[in-house]
Amino acid sequence: MIGIMTANGWRITEQRRELAEIFSRAEGYLSPKDVYDQMAVAHPGVSFDTVYRNLRLLSEMGALEQFYFMDGGLKFRASCLDHHHHHLICINCEKTLTFEYCPMEQPLDLPGNFKIINHRFEVFGVCEACRKE
Amino acid sequence: MIGIMTANGWRITEQRRELAEIFSRAEGYLSPKDVYDQMAVAHPGVSFDTVYRNLRLLSEMGALEQFYFMDGGLKFRASCLDHHHHHLICINCEKTLTFEYCPMEQPLDLPGNFKIINHRFEVFGVCEACRKE
DNA sequence: CTTCCTGCAAATCGTTTGCATCAGT
């Protein structure tokens, strides 16, 4: 992630280094507030807008993936850049696992003569740890 | 949709009747503002909160499906209650078509011992009409 | 006639912006 930042000519500030740390440590999705709270531990005095700004920049750059949770709003996760995959997401703790199967591998018979650009496929469930509670 | 409302013991007000009209007429997703604007035509004097309130209630009741567009925010659409299906969505005009193929029909080999609850699968593209522009 | 629904206004939440200061190169 630091690599992506320098490659795009950004300065590596304390806060950005910390951001990268946080996302490499995270197992699942983080809300802006989660990120802010974690930032504040090692780096008290950060401001919300710095968090937001960098989340947005990193998303535009492709270093972060966004996902909107119906309850909880927009959250972020370090994106895996090296291969296409989909996610299995725990609806309780939001931990995510990747899997390789993609429904678009086979040609689908879709209606209406669209030019296909993109697709999303996510599976939601409760992970083993959360099932025990 | 009116049926769902009465079945849940809600009163059928002018505004709610109009809401049902709007969604049965719509081909794609509508933002709260879209709904408000269309309401205001036949029914000037509606307030935003009435729109929001009823959108939320109808969503909780399952009469509306929500979808968060990365640009444009949360939008709504009458949900098709009689069978499971997925959507093909035009990223330009947001017109949506349904299709019957579901990747979960076959058992998938997913990691991590999750209890599967739910899934989403959407295909995005540009519809024939929008391609011509 | 009672209860629920509406419309208004104000509150709240998440996010963005303008600007002076500070830090990275």
Place this chain on the structure above:
DNA sequence: ACTGATGCAAACGATTTGCAGGAAG
């Protein structure tokens, strides 16, 4: 030193809430 990044405060848009009056049953 120069330029871009930060922190602060204030602005902003979208959504929610409290409350009095009005309409549906």
